[in-house]
Amino acid sequence: MKSYPIRIRPYGKHAVLVEWPNLVDKSILEDILAFVDCFKSLNLPGWEMSAAYNSLTMVNHLGEIDYGHIKKLIDECHSKKTKTSNRTERYLWRIPVCYDLDFGIDIEETSATLGLSVKKLIELHTSFEYTVYGIGFLPGFMYLGGLPEDLEIPRRKEPRLNVAKGSVGLAGKQTGIYPQDSPGGWNIIGSCPVSIFNPDLEKPCFVNVGDKIQFYKISSAEYDLRKIEGEVGIYKPEKTILNA
């Protein structure tokens, strides 16, 4: 596995920011996640880490940190991380999306702008595996990378005041799912009936950074079924292990 140079900096008195080269790249993400596995294996109290694209924010909620000491540990972990044995398992998740016009309120306009048929747009959107480069902004919101160029479309000129929870959108080089009702400017092409984030579950978000997402098309009847399964807690997302 490739190893990249890192830059370590204090971020206030309780946190440290570690940055990798300024690129969206799967092998950089792998390097970050291998580092996370190594640092977790040290079992230091109070640390929380969140990865996003080329950076890792490390926060300690127990008190002020000894920056010199933690920097040394980070450097050590970064240089020997490939030897860690306890790698986190990564999965490919198959996520159902209903692209019917009732949900995909912008799908006709988006297809027209992109010069594609609605059928072709759905075919493209469902035929790629998207890498989860980060989870943030809202609980359970995934930053997905790997969108084909044919689906790149600017944000809507005027954002909507409310985009429904579950809406699947396209914007720039990104595609994603709104995890809750919120204002938003993405072009809405469908809806996902199941919650990526559910605070009632022991593991509230089944997806981790580094996992992959592939969407598949469902009918409105299946949408209703999956939604009910999700609400009563019997929905099991389809997954395949990636790093067995």
Next chain:
Amino acid sequence: MLKVLKSGFFVTIQDLGRFGYRDIGVPVSGVMDQISVKKANKLLDNKPEAAVMEIAMTGPTLLFESPTYICLSGAYLSPALNNKPIENNKVIKVLKSDVLSYGRLEEGFRSYLAVKGGFKTKKVLGSYSQYFPVTENKCLEDGNEVLFDETVSFNPLLSGIKMENHLKLADLEVYRGPEFELLTDQQLASLFSKPFTVSKANNRMAYQLSELIAGHKESMLTSGTLPGTVQLTPAGRLIILMKDGQTTGGYPRILQLSETSICVLAQKKFGDSISFTLQ
């Protein structure tokens, strides 16, 4: 237990925060002004993480249905127990059927109500802190019942705590943020030479400042953010993230407030003045 007869402007139950879920985008939440809360919990001999009621700007009317001891701290909202004025930072005995009400905001912006043993509402993901949609409701509403364990007798160990009143401070101590180096001399001069005003857009997620500084054209990859992170938008607006702030963001993070400064800012309201001092 107590009953909310009339909810205030924005009243929530908060503890020190919801830890361990940052990696799935859950804000840390928790009390905005930890200094005031630690004081109240200490006076009641509570654990520091005991859940309190955070009351912004206008207070609720609360009916106590069990006896306990309370301590108010933070902003002074002219509180009264059964219509008799009471003081902040004092342990006060409360009986069944007593009514706590609030009046004029005299100082600060967020007031705290601590009860002996802390509030015992539903814990979600390890915390009592209300944050929608992690918790079912975003704040307390008329008619809500809030649980706590009754206390019939308690002898306070401390009669008071002498501390500097941080509600009067207006200067925020800041450290260099991750993108501090992007700042031009002109931007640095504007940041540290004059005061700023808290805009109407201020809440538990973020405080925006009214005055703009010179903008920028930097674009960066989304990266982690913390409570107290000062972001600079391309238009030159300063946005200071607070306890319910998003866990990631795409604007340059130019400054980082100290923990004390987060408490100082939490007591500011629309129109109040603040300034930055680099540590």
